[in-house]
Amino acid sequence: MNQTISTLKRLGSYLAYQRVKLIAIILLTAAAAGLALAGPYLIGVALDDYIIARQYDGLLALCLLMLGVYGAGSAVGWLQANLLADVSQRTVWRLRGDLFVHLQKLPLPFFASKSHGELMSRTTNDIDNVTNTLNQSLIQIISSVIMLLGSFAMMLLLNVWLTLVALVVIPLIVFVSKRIAKATQRQFKGQQQELGSLNGFIEEAVSGQRVARLFRQEERTAARFGESNAKLKKVGIKAQIYSGSMGPFMNMFGHISYLIIAGVGGWLAVRDQATVGVIISFLAYSRQFSGPLNEVANQYNLIQSGIAGAERVFEMMDIPSEYDGANGGEEASTVAGKVEFRRVGFGYGEGAAALRDISFTARPGETIALVGPTGAGKTTIVNLIGRFYEIREGQILIDDKDIRDWDKNKLRSQLGIVLQDAHLFAGTIRDNIRYGLLDATDAEVEEAAVQANAHGFIMKLPEGYDTVLSAEGGNVSHGQRQLITIARALLSDPTLLILDEATSSVDTLSELQIQEALKRLLKERTSFVIAHRLSTIRRADTILFIKDGEIAERGTHEELLARGGLYAQLHDSQHLQEA
Incomplete structure (x- = not known):
C-alpha cells in the first residue's frame, strides 16, 4: 500500500506541471456533477409540486429547465474530456521523455543484466x-469523488435517516475492496513482468532467426515461446479474475443498499414522514452515490494495470545513473593520450575477478595490442578505459590523473571506438558518419569517408551519401559497415582509440581497405587494438598477451616471437592455417 501511495504521488508530480488545466478539469467536473445532481432534485419537485398535486402550470417550464440542465451537462462533459486528453498525453510525453533520458544514462552493467525486450516493454507497454x-x-x-460528496450532501438534505441507512454497507465495501486491491495489484505487476520476459524472448528469437534455422531449432524455439506465453496467460487470467471480481461485488452491495433504502423509504412514505418525490429523488441520489463506486470498480483492472506500469517505470528511473556521484568534476580542454594501468583488478558484479594485477603504460601516440584467447579479459580492459565499468582495485591514470577524477563525458569525447559488430542506425549514410561530430559540414563528412576508403563504394550507391540504411545497416556489406564506422571515428578526431576485432569476418579485399583506413586512423593517436589476426598488429609498440585475466607476456612482435612463448605459439598456428 505504501508503494502504491508513493507511486501515485510521483505520478501526481507529473500532473502538477499542468496544474492550471487540472484545476480547469476539476471545475468542469464539479460543474458537470452539479448539473447531474440537479436532475433528481428537479424530478422530485416535478412529482411533488406538479404531478401529484395536479398543478400543471409551470410544468413545461420545469421540463425545459431539466432539458437545459442535461444538455449543459453533456456540453461540459465534452469539453472536460478534450481537456483531459490534452493533459494525459502531455503528462505521458514528459514521463516517457524522462524515462528515455534516464535510460541513456544508466551504466552498461544494467543493460547487460536486462533483455532488450524487457526494456522495450517498460518504455512502451508500461507507459501505454x-x-x-x-x-x-x-x-x-x-x-466520482465529486459525485460521492455531492450525492451525500443531497441525501442528507433530503432525509437524514435514509442517509444513515445508505451508509450501512460502506464498511463492508471498504473491507472487501482493500482485500481485492492488494491481490489485484500483485497479479498485475506479475503480468507486466511476464510480458517483459516474453518480449525479451521474442526480440531474441527474431534477431536469431538465421541461427535457429541453421541448427533446426524452430520447434524448440516455438516450445519455449509456448512456455513463456502460457505463464503470461496464467498470470493474466488471475489478474483479470481478481480485478473483475470488484465490479460484481460493488454491484451487489449497491443493489442491497438500494433495496434497503426503498423498503425504509416506503415505510416512511406510508407513515407520511416522507413524500413520494423525496423518496424518488433519494433513490436517484443513492444510485449516484453508489454509481461512482461501481464505475471505479468496473475500471479497476485498468487502474491497477496503470499503477503496476507506473511502478515499473519509476523502478527503472530509481536506478542510479552512472553520473550519480561518480562522474568526476574536472574538465580538461584536451587529453594528451597517456594511459597507465597500475595493478588494476576488476570483476563483473560479485563474480570472480575478470582482471588481476594488470599494469602497463601507453604513451601518447603509441599502439597497444591486446591478444589472447576468448574470454581472457581483452575487451574488459578497453571497457575500463572508457569508464563503462568501475575498477575494484588499483588505479587507472589518464595523463597522470586518476580516471575517476575525469568528467566522463569529456573523457569519452576524446575516445573513438571501432567494433567488430559495426553498429549503424536507421538513417542516411551521411547521418551515420556525422554521428561522430554532429555539427560537421557535408564536406567534412565526405573527407572523413575519403580517409576511411568509404567514399568509393558510397558514390556507387544510387543515392550516394543520402542512401538510407536499414536498422543495423543490413543493406550494406559487413566490410562497408566497418568503413563507415571508421569514417565516423575519423570525423570525431579522438585522442584515444579502441579497435575491437575491426578486421575480423571480412574478405581479403575489404580487409586491405580497412587496414589502409586504420593506418590513417591510428596515426598520432594512443590506440588499443584487439585482434585475433596477428598480422594486423605487427607494428604495435607493445603487445600484451592476456590469459585468464592476467598479462602473461608483453613486448614487441619480434621480441615475443624470439621468446617462443604463448604469442609465438599462436603466431605459428595462424601461419600454418593460412598456409
Whole structure:
C-alpha cells in the first residue's frame, strides 16, 4: 500500500506541471456533477409540486429547465474530456521523455543484466498502461469523488435517516475492496513482468532467426515461446479474475443498499414522514452515490494495470545513473593520450575477478595490442578505459590523473571506438558518419569517408551519401559497415582509440581497405587494438598477451616471437592455417 501511495504521488508530480488545466478539469467536473445532481432534485419537485398535486402550470417550464440542465451537462462533459486528453498525453510525453533520458544514462552493467525486450516493454507497454489509465480513469476518479460528496450532501438534505441507512454497507465495501486491491495489484505487476520476459524472448528469437534455422531449432524455439506465453496467460487470467471480481461485488452491495433504502423509504412514505418525490429523488441520489463506486470498480483492472506500469517505470528511473556521484568534476580542454594501468583488478558484479594485477603504460601516440584467447579479459580492459565499468582495485591514470577524477563525458569525447559488430542506425549514410561530430559540414563528412576508403563504394550507391540504411545497416556489406564506422571515428578526431576485432569476418579485399583506413586512423593517436589476426598488429609498440585475466607476456612482435612463448605459439598456428 505504501508503494502504491508513493507511486501515485510521483505520478501526481507529473500532473502538477499542468496544474492550471487540472484545476480547469476539476471545475468542469464539479460543474458537470452539479448539473447531474440537479436532475433528481428537479424530478422530485416535478412529482411533488406538479404531478401529484395536479398543478400543471409551470410544468413545461420545469421540463425545459431539466432539458437545459442535461444538455449543459453533456456540453461540459465534452469539453472536460478534450481537456483531459490534452493533459494525459502531455503528462505521458514528459514521463516517457524522462524515462528515455534516464535510460541513456544508466551504466552498461544494467543493460547487460536486462533483455532488450524487457526494456522495450517498460518504455512502451508500461507507459501505454499509464496512458490508458490517465485517459480513461483519471476523470472518472475526479468525477466520482465529486459525485460521492455531492450525492451525500443531497441525501442528507433530503432525509437524514435514509442517509444513515445508505451508509450501512460502506464498511463492508471498504473491507472487501482493500482485500481485492492488494491481490489485484500483485497479479498485475506479475503480468507486466511476464510480458517483459516474453518480449525479451521474442526480440531474441527474431534477431536469431538465421541461427535457429541453421541448427533446426524452430520447434524448440516455438516450445519455449509456448512456455513463456502460457505463464503470461496464467498470470493474466488471475489478474483479470481478481480485478473483475470488484465490479460484481460493488454491484451487489449497491443493489442491497438500494433495496434497503426503498423498503425504509416506503415505510416512511406510508407513515407520511416522507413524500413520494423525496423518496424518488433519494433513490436517484443513492444510485449516484453508489454509481461512482461501481464505475471505479468496473475500471479497476485498468487502474491497477496503470499503477503496476507506473511502478515499473519509476523502478527503472530509481536506478542510479552512472553520473550519480561518480562522474568526476574536472574538465580538461584536451587529453594528451597517456594511459597507465597500475595493478588494476576488476570483476563483473560479485563474480570472480575478470582482471588481476594488470599494469602497463601507453604513451601518447603509441599502439597497444591486446591478444589472447576468448574470454581472457581483452575487451574488459578497453571497457575500463572508457569508464563503462568501475575498477575494484588499483588505479587507472589518464595523463597522470586518476580516471575517476575525469568528467566522463569529456573523457569519452576524446575516445573513438571501432567494433567488430559495426553498429549503424536507421538513417542516411551521411547521418551515420556525422554521428561522430554532429555539427560537421557535408564536406567534412565526405573527407572523413575519403580517409576511411568509404567514399568509393558510397558514390556507387544510387543515392550516394543520402542512401538510407536499414536498422543495423543490413543493406550494406559487413566490410562497408566497418568503413563507415571508421569514417565516423575519423570525423570525431579522438585522442584515444579502441579497435575491437575491426578486421575480423571480412574478405581479403575489404580487409586491405580497412587496414589502409586504420593506418590513417591510428596515426598520432594512443590506440588499443584487439585482434585475433596477428598480422594486423605487427607494428604495435607493445603487445600484451592476456590469459585468464592476467598479462602473461608483453613486448614487441619480434621480441615475443624470439621468446617462443604463448604469442609465438599462436603466431605459428595462424601461419600454418593460412598456409
